[in-house]
Amino acid sequence: MRSLPDSNIKNIVIIGGGTAGWMAAAAMAKLINHPNINITLIESEVIGTVGVGEATIPHIRSFNHLLGLHEDDFVRKTNATFKLGIEFVDWDKLGKSYIHPFGPYGVPMNGVRFHHYWLRQKHGGSRVSVDDYNLQVMAAKAGKFSRPQNIPNSPLSTIEYAFHFDASLYAKFMREFSENLGVKRIEGKVCDVKQVPETGFIESVVLENNEIIEGELFIDCSGFRGLLIEQTLKTGYDDWSSVLPCNKAVAQASKRKNAPLPYTRATAKSAGWQWRIPLQSRTGNGHIYCSDYMSDSKALETLIDGMDTDAIGSPKFLNFTTGKRKKIWNKNVIALGLAAGFMEPLESTSIHLIQTAIARLMTNFPDKNFNEADINYFNDRSLLEYEQVRDFLILHYKATKRDDSEFWNYCRTMTIPESLKERMAIFKENARLYRHDNELFGDASWFSVFNGQGIEPARYHPNANIMSEDEFNSRMSSIQTTWSACLKSMTSHERFIEQLCSSEM
């Protein structure tokens, strides 16, 4: 193996062994594989992990691919199920629900996106739901699943999916993977941090037993406390609670539902919302709420009332402030996971933000000089990414007609960022959707939430009017027929798991 120049970083220290810490360890062990580079992870069983974070988005599959994981094995060992999207219940108004699917609606025709044709159909008096043109939504409602199939031009080839998994089993899985690749794990609590006096860079951390762990690069995965990024470096936090007001959660597991459904459910409540995440072994439930409008005891009562299976174990309460660190990379510390920020789990984006931060770190991996321009670039891109996700989340709260509680009155009337205001105005006008800078959520996502939240555009793309009535009707009905035939060919989600990746195998 080639020897490394002095300027290369040789000691990487990760603080924290939750999802963020072990994902970082796994990716770095895979990609920075050299006998003279040491990756050490310190975690404290006494402090423990947050223990939630069980719904993902499709990009996690590329992380698994990077690590070279066998997907069935991964699903089996994490008690996972498959996820085709999220059902939002009671968000626009009580009694109404919609699914935000991972995959596309219909197909673009003559260079015009499909949703404009659906709007043409709707403006012409049709009552066909846009759901009937989205295979993921159809499959979710029917409890069916398939991985994408290699059938050219078929919607079966475009299926996008993610997973629901047990967070503690996921961290364990990542730990095994990392340790097999040489990551050293140290059990212990960091109780002191030493900085280089001239620069403020972190030099070492000290454990309760006085052991000193030195490093050149520190990855802060210590959760909400942000041990290095905040407690030591005082980086500062952008507080977004005026637009994402929920600040508490109570999580409670319950028994497994017989046939686990291939989607997450998010049900709006009077001061927040409740999640339901189906796993192979149990159901994950939780209630995200705003303490200005609801007490902890009422939040727990609401959660239990809204669960569809019996509770297992005890509830766990968590506090948070939505927002992000002013810098995610400060000096020689990069914060990942909850140490970097938290925007609440409505669209299951936190694990994804860990993944993209790891990818961005690998692209801009420093040497001991810690080039300021790379750090600024990393921080600027991270801020943009967080703001784009933030806007998408706010849309769910802002675009509501609910006026049955103080919480919803606040959300409906709150001042939102200009960036979102502009997007909403454009969509209302002519149904156009702009994907900025390769942002996480694409057209289908923005459309499904705009439409699901009851925002009706005044017009649609003028070129969607060009196709003759006969051709238009025939193409729309052919899409529906093809999509229905594809749905028929899919197997039930439960059977799919039983046959290929049951955790009881």
Ligand SMILES: Cc1cc2nc3c(=O)[nH]c(=O)nc-3n(C[C@H](O)[C@H](O)[C@H](O)COP(=O)(O)OP(=O)(O)OC[C@H]3O[C@@H](n4cnc5c(N)ncnc54)[C@H](O)[C@@H]3O)c2cc1C
């Ligand atoms: C209510 C809720 C629901 C969520 N749902 C989702 C979801 O569905 N999908 C999603 O993508 N994300 C979700 N998230 C976010 C997700 O849980 C986190 O992004 C993910 O678990 C990463 O957490 P973490 O590793 O940053 O922190 P933690 O799990 O809190 O881990 C912190 C680690 O740091 C260690 N540590 C802390 N201090 C010290 C110390 N002094 N010495 C040694 N070790 C220390 C702890 O022992 C622990 O190992 C949710 C979050 C919350 C709060």
